[in-house]
Amino acid sequence: MEEKRSQAPARELLPRHIGIIMDGNGRWAKARGLPREMGHQAGSKVVGEIIRHCRGLGIPCLTIYALSTENWKRPKREVDALLSLLRRYLSNMEEYQRENARLCILGDPEPLPRDIQESIRTAQAKSAGNTAITVNIALNYGGRAELLHGVKALARECAAGRLDPESITEEDIARQLYTAGQPDPDLIIRPSGEQRLSNFLMWQSAYSELLFMNVLWPDFTPEHLNYALYQYSLRSRRFGGV
Numbered sequence: 001m002e003e004k005r006s007q008a009p010a011r012e013l014l015p016r017h018i019g020i021i022m023d024g025n026g027r028w029a030k031a032r033g034l035p036r037e038m039g040h041q042a043g044s045k046v047v048g049e050i051i052r053h054c055r056g057l058g059i060p061c062l063t064i065y066a067l068s069t070e071n072w073k074r075p076k077r078e079v080d081a082l083l084s085l086l087r088r089y090l091s092n093m094e095e096y097q098r099e100n101a102r103l104c105i106l107g108d109p110e111p112l113p114r115d116i117q118e119s120i121r122t123a124q125a126k127s128a129g130n131t132a133i134t135v136n137i138a139l140n141y142g143g144r145a146e147l148l149h150g151v152k153a154l155a156r157e158c159a160a161g162r163l164d165p166e167s168i169t170e171e172d173i174a175r176q177l178y179t180a181g182q183p184d185p186d187l188i189i190r191p192s193g194e195q196r197l198s199n200f201l202m203w204q205s206a207y208s209e210l211l212f213m214n215v216l217w218p219d220f221t222p223e224h225l226n227y228a229l230y231q232y233s234l235r236s237r238r239f240g241g242v
């Protein structure tokens with residue numbers, strides 16, 4: 001069956017936060033006899049359309065997994081191509097301003113090239129006052145690395161005598177994550193047919209609804225998102241209750 005729908009469900013049935021694991025760029029390119037980099041280029045073109053669609057539907061938060069802490073294992077040529085795309089993406093903030101979208105980067109920027117770190121700072125500052133939608137880009141992001149980063153911060157608070165180890169709460173952990181202050185993702189979508197989280201939002205996904213789709217990310221359209229939202233609207237969320 002085709003995983004598309006022309007209409008999204010009614011507003012009250014929509015998630016408040018969607019996470020998307022953009023996957024399948026390499027396979028999209030391979031199927032066309034193209035280098036993997038071309039798949040990433042095609043995939044990057046889809047992002048704007050999906051942000052616009054979410055914004056139009058009134059979804060307040062979207063997280064997009066763009067580069068994992070494990071993706072550095074890829075050949076240098078591919079990593080360089082991904083970084084160039086990110087460089088270009090982050091330097092063009094017109095779309096964000098037009099869509100009244102706030103950009104927020106999840107992940108440790110330290111290992112990224114200096115100019116990209118600078119673009120991240122500028123882009124976040126420039127869009128900080130935008131209110132229609134928050135777009136998180138998970139960049140050099142890993143759920144375990146994020147927890148480790150948060151645990152170290154809490155350990156420092158304890159060492160400084162500002163926090164009692166015995167009284168650490170789940171809220172303390174959440175406030176030390178890159179997503180501090182944001183709602184947990186209600187729905188996580190992974191295109192490409194792969195059925196795993198690959199270190200995406202490990203803490204925050206505890207009760208997320210998961211949807212695995214067969215479409216490759218460069219072929220993903222607003223109609224595919226409508227289909228995902230429709231599937232989400234059929235789910236019964238219990239959070240451990242009855």
Ligand code: IPE
Binds near residue numbers: 071
């Ligand atoms: C996802 O596409 C993009 C990134 C990981 C940056 P892939 O490059 O993983 O595509 P496949 O999984 O090889 O098809």
Ligand code: IPE
Binds near residue numbers: 067068
């Ligand atoms: C997850 O995709 C990371 C991103 C989409 C950025 P991968 O393609 O890297 O995941 P695995 O290796 O198939 O688990």
Ligand code: MG
Binds near residue numbers: 023024025
């Ligand atoms: Mg992949």
